[in-house]
Amino acid sequence: MPKAYVPPVLHADLTGKTVLITGANTGIGFEAAKHFARMAPARLIVACRSEEKGLRAVQSKFPAARVNWMCCLFLLQGQPIDIVVANAGMASREYTLTEDGLEQNLQVNHVSTALLSALLLPNLVKAAREHHSRSRLVIVASGVHHSIRFSEAVTSSPMILDALSSAEYCTPEVMQRRYDETKLLNVFFTRALAAHLPPALPVVPTAVDPGFCFSELRRHLPQAEQALYAAHDAAAGRSAEEGARQLVWAAVGPDGARDGDAALQLRGAYVATAAVVPPSRYVLSDEGRAVQERIWVRRSCWSVGFDADGLPRRRLWWCSRRWALRGIRSFRDECRGMCVGRCYVYV
Numbered sequence: 001m002p003k004a005y006v007p008p009v010l011h012a013d014l015t016g017k018t019v020l021i022t023g024a025n026t027g028i029g030f031e032a033a034k035h036f037a038r039m040a041p042a043r044l045i046v047a048c049r050s051e052e053k054g055l056r057a058v059q060s061k062f063p064a065a066r067v068n069w070m071c072c073l074f075l076l077q078g079q080p081i082d083i084v085v086a087n088a089g090m091a092s093r094e095y096t097l098t099e100d101g102l103e104q105n106l107q108v109n110h111v112s113t114a115l116l117s118a119l120l121l122p123n124l125v126k127a128a129r130e131h132h133s134r135s136r137l138v139i140v141a142s143g144v145h146h147s148i149r150f151s152e153a154v155t156s157s158p159m160i161l162d163a164l165s166s167a168e169y170c171t172p173e174v175m176q177r178r179y180d181e182t183k184l185l186n187v188f189f190t191r192a193l194a195a196h197l198p199p200a201l202p203v204v205p206t207a208v209d210p211g212f213c214f215s216e217l218r219r220h221l222p223q224a225e226q227a228l229y230a231a232h233d234a235a236a237g238r239s240a241e242e243g244a245r246q247l248v249w250a251a252v253g254p255d256g257a258r259d260g261d262a263a264l265q266l267r268g269a270y271v272a273t274a275a276v277v278p279p280s281r282y283v284l285s286d287e288g289r290a291v292q293e294r295i296w297v298r299r300s301c302w303s304v305g306f307d308a309d310g311l312p313r314r315r316l317w318w319c320s321r322r323w324a325l326r327g328i329r330s331f332r333d334e335c336r337g338m339c340v341g342r343c344y345v346y347v
Ligand SMILES: NC(=O)c1ccc[n+]([C@@H]2O[C@H](COP(=O)([O-])OP(=O)(O)OC[C@H]3O[C@@H](n4cnc5c(N)ncnc54)[C@H](OP(=O)(O)O)[C@@H]3O)[C@@H](O)[C@H]2O)c1
Pocket: 022, 023, 024, 025, 026, 027, 028, 029, 048, 049, 050, 053, 086, 087, 088, 089, 090, 108, 140, 141, 142, 143, 209, 210, 211, 212, 213, 214, 215, 216, 217, 218, 240, 338, 339, 340, 341
């Protein structure tokens, strides 16, 4: 089977801008970091959980890069960030609960991504105001969301994330599709965020599918499954660099250097192969829309509106009763521990 054509990377001038990418020490995130680096941003923030891996990755490609500072998420408070690419993700068939009582794929791929996005919203707004532009929030989803819909048992639960994390629900059969479920949640989250942000807020949230790529993503899967994927990758897969082009397109598209009103097409949109395309029929259906809203409103995401600076009008809260009691300060800590770890800033 011939490999499908992947358009070349879109280029933009990022002079004076700040870009943050999570999970940027390897795979698609690392390749995206390299593309952004070529666009000369003032700061490229490579957010990863391992200092060793982060430094090794960057120094392998940019031996002359100057590590300006290393920080945790809270040090980014008040810093303008023009582009956030929430890329970190994992795929495991093992049922494991995190210390927060959430199934781990769900926590890493959806919960951490959503929390990080919310916490960085004021940074994005600040950058947009300072640079008279629109900031971009790119959520890395996947085409596998097309194969998933949630059962009535899940969607009717008062606590959707708790239901999705429960041992009763997470049978081996469900764990086979758990990664795909988290990617559906990425799409729902992006659309819900776009729908709930004040229309005038200069932030464009976009979900993107990098396509089926060679990377370390399948490292936790059983050996036999890894072998199957390797065969598929060889026949039809994209390189991580080709996947990264999609992240870049979602972040600076559709017109790259001009950064005009066309960017509004990407607000809440789903991007694949350098184009806005429809998400799954389930997402667009009345049923999907209802689930999206329930995930947003019913404490399985959070129940907030945003003020003109992108700050939540009410305190963020979460599905877990424990978290609901702890408030926004602990979200900051959780988010830092779960998803970002450390940020390495290279200039
Ligand atoms: N590869 C594909 O075919 C494909 C297709 C569609 C969508 N995607 C999406 O693309 C994104 C990047 O995946 P990839 O293929 O590049 O995979 P990858 O090579 O495995 O890279 C994943 C990145 O996420 C980080 N990460 C994983 N778990 C984390 C955690 N608990 N906390 C913080 N960081 C964590 C990894 O850090 P460590 O190295 O420290 O583990 C790594 O930097 C993911 O969101 C994935 O779902 C991939």
